Amino acid sequence: MSRVKTKTSKKWLLSGTSAMLAAMFIVSGCNSKENAASSPSGNPESSQPASQASQTASPEDSGSETKDFVKLSWYMPKPIDNMKDQDAVLAEANKIIKEKLNAELQLNLIDNAGWEDKMKLISAAGEPYDLVFSTFATNRISDNVQKGALLPLDELLQKYGQNILAKVDPRAWKAVTYNGKIMAIPAQTPYSPAGAHVFKKDMVEKYQFDYKSVKSIQDLEPFLAEIKKNEPDMIPLLATANGTASGVTLYDYTTVSPGISYSEQDGKIVKILGVAQNKANYQTINDFYKKGYIAKDAAIKTDYLAEAKSGKYAVMRDSGGYTEDGSKSTATYGFPTVETLSGYPTISTNSMTSAASAISATSKNPERAMMLLNEIWGDKYLLNTLAYGVEGKNYTVKSGTVKDGNPTIEAKSGSEQTWAIWHNWLGPLWDQWDSNWNSTAALEAMRKNNENGKASGILGFIFNPEPVKNEIAQVSAIQKEANPILTTGSMPDFEKYYTGLQKRLDDAGMDKILAEAQKQFDAWKTANS
Numbered sequence: 001m002s003r004v005k006t007k008t009s010k011k012w013l014l015s016g017t018s019a020m021l022a023a024m025f026i027v028s029g030c031n032s033k034e035n036a037a038s039s040p041s042g043n044p045e046s047s048q049p050a051s052q053a054s055q056t057a058s059p060e061d062s063g064s065e066t067k068d069f070v071k072l073s074w075y076m077p078k079p080i081d082n083m084k085d086q087d088a089v090l091a092e093a094n095k096i097i098k099e100k101l102n103a104e105l106q107l108n109l110i111d112n113a114g115w116e117d118k119m120k121l122i123s124a125a126g127e128p129y130d131l132v133f134s135t136f137a138t139n140r141i142s143d144n145v146q147k148g149a150l151l152p153l154d155e156l157l158q159k160y161g162q163n164i165l166a167k168v169d170p171r172a173w174k175a176v177t178y179n180g181k182i183m184a185i186p187a188q189t190p191y192s193p194a195g196a197h198v199f200k201k202d203m204v205e206k207y208q209f210d211y212k213s214v215k216s217i218q219d220l221e222p223f224l225a226e227i228k229k230n231e232p233d234m235i236p237l238l239a240t241a242n243g244t245a246s247g248v249t250l251y252d253y254t255t256v257s258p259g260i261s262y263s264e265q266d267g268k269i270v271k272i273l274g275v276a277q278n279k280a281n282y283q284t285i286n287d288f289y290k291k292g293y294i295a296k297d298a299a300i301k302t303d304y305l306a307e308a309k310s311g312k313y314a315v316m317r318d319s320g321g322y323t324e325d326g327s328k329s330t331a332t333y334g335f336p337t338v339e340t341l342s343g344y345p346t347i348s349t350n351s352m353t354s355a356a357s358a359i360s361a362t363s364k365n366p367e368r369a370m371m372l373l374n375e376i377w378g379d380k381y382l383l384n385t386l387a388y389g390v391e392g393k394n395y396t397v398k399s400g401t402v403k404d405g406n407p408t409i410e411a412k413s414g415s416e417q418t419w420a421i422w423h424n425w426l427g428p429l430w431d432q433w434d435s436n437w438n439s440t441a442a443l444e445a446m447r448k449n450n451e452n453g454k455a456s457g458i459l460g461f462i463f464n465p466e467p468v469k470n471e472i473a474q475v476s477a478i479q480k481e482a483n484p485i486l487t488t489g490s491m492p493d494f495e496k497y498y499t500g501l502q503k504r505l506d507d508a509g510m511d512k513i514l515a516e517a518q519k520q521f522d523a524w525k526t527a528n529s
Contacts, residue, residue, distance in 0.1 A: 199316075234313070
């Protein structure tokens with residue numbers, strides 16, 4: 001029996017400084033609760049059981065709508081630098097796409113360094129394309145909406161997106177709704193990814209350190225001092241120019257705009273550098289730097305993952321998928337680790353749009369583009385083929401078969417990795433096969449964490465930067481220069497640097513941005529009270 005004719009099983013199977021980095025560590029369910037109420041409109045008639053949804057979305061039922069063969073283009077940044085086998089992977093995926101949708105997919109993968117500029121040029125030129133990766137942080141959804149680059153999806157979702165509607169967290173639709181219209185499809189991602197302190201297991205055992213007692217970055221000092229004193233070939237704490245150290249994150253503050261956050265406890269919009277605990281954490285980092293716990297050249301190191309994998313650091317940040325036994329970080333960093341939880345952020349508009357798919361306003365085939373997305377959300381083999389690649393070439397099956405929908409596989413990794421698209425960049429993360437990237441148990445833990453996560457008090461609030469775009473540009477330029485110094489503590493006089501930085505940011509327009517954010521927040525609260 002042809003695999004594409006096999007009925008897909010209906011049994012469903014991961015912070016750092018950027019959403020893209022977070023997504024790299026993430027790897028990929030659906031539950032009865034999601035199935036029951038995923039209608040963005042809240043109309044129960046538009047929510048159908050998954051089995052019925054798949055039947056509704058099938059091309060056989062689309063009739064003449066798939067009669068004419070079409071080619072679909074999808075733009076996204078290149079997930080890894082050394083991607084190979086794209087032709088082979090697309091050939092395998094297109095067998096399904098051709099048979100079910102009478103269409104062919106062409107993935108346009110753009111190097112990260114040129115991603116933003118390339119998409120701006122494509123939009124400015126009005127180039128026809130169909131699908132695009134868009135998030136709160138990169139190729140921003142809000143920017144694309146403002147310039148009319150995206151197509152409203154409400155009607156397309158209702159007509160062709162039943163698999164999607166059945167699986168997307170109902171709360172996530174708020175994060176992609178602009179002026180009452182859904183402008184993107186939020187992926188299944190960890191909306192409240194746990195933060196953790198990660199310890200090199202052999203060092204913890206050697207010095208019998210009670211790592212579970214660590215509740216804050218300040219609690220790390222006794223262990224860091226021990227490592228500094230007795231392990232000359234090790235660096236006690238990992239921090240890089242773009243990667244904060246373990247324990248710096250403030251979980252009770254939700255980012256509104258760089259430098260501006262919402263206090264979940266006080267319900268106020270604040271400047272994050274003005275928060276006392278934030279200043280105390282950075283002062284501790286500076287103290288650690290002066291004591292030699294942080295590398296002297298940390299401010300010029302930019303690859304946090306590569307540094308972590310080197311095995312020369314005793315304490316790191318979690319790998320993006322906290323597991324109580326340290327198994328996730330062990331798998332990611334490549335040596336035995338143990339972890340202790342540092343906290344959970346609230347579920348926010350940003351966290352729910354760290355990965356999303358949108359249809360271009362220039363698409364000549366928006367209906368078929370939605371059908372393709374719906375097929376990816378409904379066909380686990382198609383999803384995992386696009387993400388893992390081709391069996392035997394890019395992964396091997398350890399148990400089960402790809403035909404039964406729930407195999408355990410081993411994907412090639414490290415220097416051998418030839419193909420990888422993060423499942424949540426495609427959409428349904430929870431449908432990822434059990435693998436050495438993410439076990440089904442880890443995926444289930446992520447899914448449950450989403451269900452139980454606390455929603456931010458500003459979930460659904462989308463800050464419009466346009467009225468203060470000049471001030472944001474000026475502030476961003478200062479932050480870009482200051483962040484490597486701040487995150488690594490590489491300044492001779494902390495108090496002088498910190499207060500000086502606050503003044504520079506205020507002079508650049510931070511107060512004006514704060515006032516605009518407060519104004520928009522107040523209006524949003526009034527409209528939603």
